[in-house]
Amino acid sequence: MNRAIAAAVVLAVLPGLTSGAMGAHSASSPEKNLPSVAEARAIGERIEHVIGDNDPAAFNELFDMDGLLAVVTRGKLLGGEHARAFAEGIRDNFHPAEPICWSVQSGGRYKLLRIGLVDGRRTVLFRLTCDTRPMTYHRWCLDRNADGGVRIVDSYVYAEGERFSDRMRRVYLVCAADADPRVRGGLAPWVRDFADHGGAYRRMPLLIARGAHAEALKIYSSLPASVQSMKVVLIQRARAASGVSDQAYNDAAKAFARAFGDDPAVDLISVDRNFARKRYDQAVAAIDRVEHKIGPDPYLNLLRANAYWQAGQLDNAKVSADRAARGEPDLLDAHRILLAVSLREEDFDRTVDVLTVLHERFGLRVSGLTESPEYARFVESDAYKRWTRRRAGDAVKAPVRRPACEDESVRPPSG
Secondary structure, three states: OOOHHHHHHHHHHHOOOOOOOOOOOOOOHHHHOOOOHHHHHHHHHHHHHHOOOHHHHHHHOEEHHHHHHHOOOOOOOOOOOHHHHHHHHHHOOOHHHHHHHHHHHHOOOEEEEEEEEEOOOOEEEEEEOOOEEEEEEEEEEEOOOOOOOOOEEEEEEEOEEEEEHHHHHHHHHEEEEEOHHHHHHHOOHHHHHHHHHHHHHHHHHHHHHHHHHHHHHHHHHOHHHHOOOOOOHHHHHHHHHEEEOOHHHHHHHHHHHHHHOOOHHHHHHHHHHHOOOOOOOHHHHHHHHHHHHHHHHHHHHHHHHHHHOOOOHHHHHHHHHHHHHHHOOOOOHHHHHHHHHHHHHHOOHHHHHHHHHHHHHOOOOOHHHHHHHHHHHHHHOOHHHHHHHHHOOOOOOOOOOOOOOOHHHOOOOOO
16 A cells, blocks of 8 residues: 555656646745745745756755645544655655756746735746747745745646645545545545546546547546546646647637636647647737736747737737837847848848847847848848948857748747
8 A cells, every 4th residue: 555655646746847826825824924025036046046057956955845745644644654655755756846957958948937925925936938848837835944944835837727735635635545445435525536537537648648639538528527627637628628629629628717717727728729720819819818817927928929920910029029028138039020020021220229139138140141031121221231331340140040030930939
C-alpha cells in the first residue's frame, strides 16, 4: 500500500506545474503578518533569477513544504506508514521549477507581471511563454513561515485551473479512501468516484498529447457525472474536444463557462485554437476574455497585434503593437510588427525609428536592406537616404532574422 500511495503522489506531482484564478489558502494570514509589497517583489525577483539560472533546487528553497503538507493533510486521514509514504512522495517528487526552467532554456520567458492581494494572501503573478507550449500564467501565493520569513506556500496554474494544494489534497483523499474502507465511507461521493475512475481520467492528457483527441473525449463520456463536473476534468474535456470538431469544442467550452465562468483556463485554449484555425476575430475575443479575467498584460496586446496583422487590419495591428511595446519594451515581436506595418503603409520615417530600436535595444543587424525585396520601396525613399547618411561610418550589421514584413515571419508568438 505504501508503494501505491507513493506512486499516486508521483502521478499527481509530475504534471502539476507545467501548464491557474486563485482561491484562498486554507487559512488566512492575519493582516499584521501579511508580507509587504517589497518582500513579495523580492521573492518575485528571486524566482526570476533562479529560473533564469536554471536552478530548480534553489527554487525549492523558496517553498514552505511543511506549510503545504499541513494544508494538504489536514484531518489526518492517513496514519502511520501511509502518512509517511505520502509525505515522502511529495518531498521526493516536488520539482515545480523543472518544467519552467526547461521552457526558459528552450527559448521561453518567465516574466514577473505584478504583485497582488488575493483572498487575503500576498501573491506574485508570472507569465510563461515558450515556442513549444501554450502560454500560461502562474500565481504564487506567499506567507510567513514559522521563523517569520516569507516563503511560497501554494501556486495557481491558470492553464490547469487549480492550486497545487488542491491537486495534492485530491490525491490525499483518494489515497485515504483506498487505504481505509471506514474513511472511504465518510468521504464525499466525488472522492469515491474519483478514486475508482482517476486512472481513466489520467489517461486523457496522455492521449491528447499523442493526438488521440477522440479517444480522450470518449473517456470523458465514460466517467461518472460527479467526476465529469470537476473543473480539471472539464478542462481536459475542452482540450480533447478542440481536436475533434467545432461542435464538440463549443459544447465543452459552454459547459465549462456555465460552471466556472470567471476562470480563464478554456479561454487560453481558445486563443491558440483560433489562431491555428486563422479565426482572428475569435482569437481577439478570446484574448479580451483572458485579459478581463487575469488583468492587463502587454503580451496580450502583442497577441492582439498578431491577430490583426494576420487579418490585414493594419491600423489595429499598429495600435496594439505600440501598446505592447510601450508596456513591455523588451517584447521583440511587438517591434517587428510595427516594422512590418510601417513597410506595408510606406511610413518610412517610422521604419527608420523601428529599425533603430531593433539595432540599439536588441542588437539586431540592419544591413543588407538593399538586397531584400521587402525593403525595395524603403531603400528608394528619402527617409532611407537620410538614415544612411546619419549612419555613415558606423559599423552597421545585418538582421539576425528577416524583418517582420511577411506573414510567416510575424506568426502569432507561441503560447
